[in-house]
Amino acid sequence: xxxxxxxxxxxxxxxxxxxxxxxxxxxxxxxxxxxxxxxxxxxxxxxxxxxxxxxxxxxxxxxxxxxxxxxxxxxxxxxxxxxxxxxxxxx
Amino acid sequence: xxxxxxxxxxxxxxxxxxxxxxxxxxxxxxxxxxxxxxxxxxxxxxxxxxxxxxxxxxxxxxxxxxxxxxxxxxxxxxxxxxxxxxxxxxxxxxxxxxxxxxxxxxxxxxxxxxxxxxxxxxxxxxxxxxxxxxxxxxxxxxxxxxxxxxxxxxxx
Numbered sequence: 069x070x071x072x073x074x075x076x077x078x079x080x081x082x083x084x085x086x087x088x089x090x091x092x093x094x095x096x097x098x099x100x101x102x103x104x105x106x107x108x109x110x111x112x113x114x115x116x117x118x119x120x121x122x123x124x125x126x127x128x129x130x131x132x133x134x135x136x137x138x139x140x141x142x143x144x145x146x147x148x149x150x151x152x153x154x155x156x157x158x159x
Numbered sequence: 160x161x162x163x164x165x166x167x168x169x170x171x172x173x174x175x176x177x178x179x180x181x182x183x184x185x186x187x188x189x190x191x192x193x194x195x196x197x198x199x200x201x202x203x204x205x206x207x208x209x210x211x212x213x214x215x216x217x218x219x220x221x222x223x224x225x226x227x228x229x230x231x232x233x234x235x236x237x238x239x240x241x242x243x244x245x246x247x248x249x250x251x252x253x254x255x256x257x258x259x260x261x262x263x264x265x266x267x268x269x270x271x272x273x274x275x276x277x278x279x280x281x282x283x284x285x286x287x288x289x290x291x292x293x294x295x296x297x298x299x300x301x302x303x304x305x306x307x308x309x310x311x312x313x314x315x
Contacts, residue, residue, distance in 0.1 A: 082212055083282035084293040128296070135215035137278065151212060151280075155296030158209065158240060158281025159193050159252050159272060 074147050077108075082153035085129070088118045098146065105131040106140035108150060128155050161236055162220040164211060166243040169253055178237050178255045185234055185257040189264035191272050197247035199294065202287040209242045209251065212280035216240075219279045223271055231267040233258040238271065240281065270307050277304040 076095040086092050102111045109131065113123035123129060131138040132151040144150055171192060179185045197204055224236045237255040245251065254271050258264040283294040 080212070082280070083210055083284070087293075132212070132215055132280070135212075135218050137219075151215065153212070153280065154282065154293065156277065156280055157283045157294040157296050158211070158279050159276045 077144060077146060078149045079112075080149060080151040082151060084154050085122055085152055088122050098144065103143060103145070104140065105133060105138040105142045105144055105150070108144050109152070112152075123152075129153070130155060161224050161238065162217060163239045164213075164216055164220075164242055165239065166241060169239050169241070169250055171250070171253055174237060174239060174253055175255050178235055179257050182234050182257065184259055186259045187257065187261040187264045189256045189258075189261065189268040191252075191254045191268050192250055193252040193272075195245050195247050195249045195251060199285060199287075202285075202289065202292075204247060204285045204287055206247075206286040207245045208284045208286075209245060210282045210284065211240075211242050215280050220275070223274045223278065226274065227256070227267040227271050230270065231258070231263045233263050233267045236267060236271060238275065240275075240279070242281070273300070273303040273307060276300040 076097050078093060078095055080093045081089050081091060098108070099111070102108055109123050109129065113120050130153050131142070132153075133142050133144060134148055171190065175188055175190055179188050195204070195207055220238050220240070224238060227233060227236050234257045236257075237253070239253045241249075241251055252275070254268055254275070256264045256268040256271070258267070277300050284291055285294055
């Protein structure tokens, strides 16, 4: 259990993206070459369908890595929690 | 505790009394209260649900308070943000800031709200006559945050 958690990334989907993807979270094993927030987004978009639509270039998607807002080049590593969500609307 | 997320309503008077009672140097208290409008983008809003990202929300709000304290000579700052189901006229958020003199408290209070609007992971879902819809972020909120020389919200 512990070993597998260290090998995978926990993906969290929030708000509109959770509704669109039909899931709140999942664990994925990153393939070789997927090591940043932008690469992860592009990789997920290749699933097609709503993934391609919601994560298309130009769509406003925010990514947080381990609860901190990420930049496109922010590293993503096994064991991380990576959240994808639309621009925030609190306050 | 300068940052709280709760489903229950909040008592503004009690919150601000507690905030300023903590330090006799306080000579000014600035507060902002955000409430639920019954109309948004031309549609009647019958109810709203506020969602957040537990874990990140507390961290983001604490960082905003820390940033305000670094930028202004304030004594304390408080953010109470509600989540869950809300109705028109309900209170959503309270920001309170104390300082020795009013200028610092006013500025820090406005900064905290502008920063919260673009950085804190909350999302509103409105119930309108056309059904439930996620509220879209406003470009004007990014502009408001940018006034403080905050980098544009990072995308990825």
